[in-house]
Amino acid sequence: MTTPADLDDRYGRRADPRRRRAVWIAAVAAAAAVVGWFGWHTVANPDNGVRADGTSFHLEERAVTVDFQLTAPLRSRVACAIEALDEDYGVVGFKVVEYPASDSPVRAYSERVPTLAAATTGLVNSCWVT
Incomplete structure (x- = not known):
């Protein structure tokens, strides 16, 4: 078998x-x-739908003005962290700004950030829905 x-x-x-x-x-x-x-x-890639694109910056003696375009979900409040950096990429100015809800998904803003020392650039570090 x-x-x-x-x-x-x-x-x-x-x-x-x-x-x-x-x-x-x-x-x-x-x-x-x-x-x-x-x-x-x-x-x-957090899916909060918020994006900030820097368009320009303007240097002053003790401040930086950052121009940027913000894309966010409709009717959502948003906050952004804006930085001023020196030539060694050290943070010399920092500001958190809150924006009200809007019916437009794309908005343009210009924010002035005071600095502690001479800055060489300004940028939007991050944005989020509040």
Whole structure:
């Protein structure tokens, strides 16, 4: 009488523990890669719908005026952190400004940031829905 073990030996069908282990490792690695990609995508690209694009800056002796365009969800209050930097990229001025809700998704603003020392640039660091 032929047993299943005899048939496996005859036709080369053996449960190879190394192959099974390799399949499990590959499956776990693929799952970890997918979870990592989704996690990084969530952290790197928060979906709050707020974007600030600097259009220009104007240097003064003790201040910087930053002009920028703000894109935000309709009827959402927004706050932005605006910075003035020196030639070594050190922060010499900082200001957080809150903007009221608007029916327009795109708005233009100009903000003056007082500085403690001479600045070489001004920028919008980040914006968020409040």
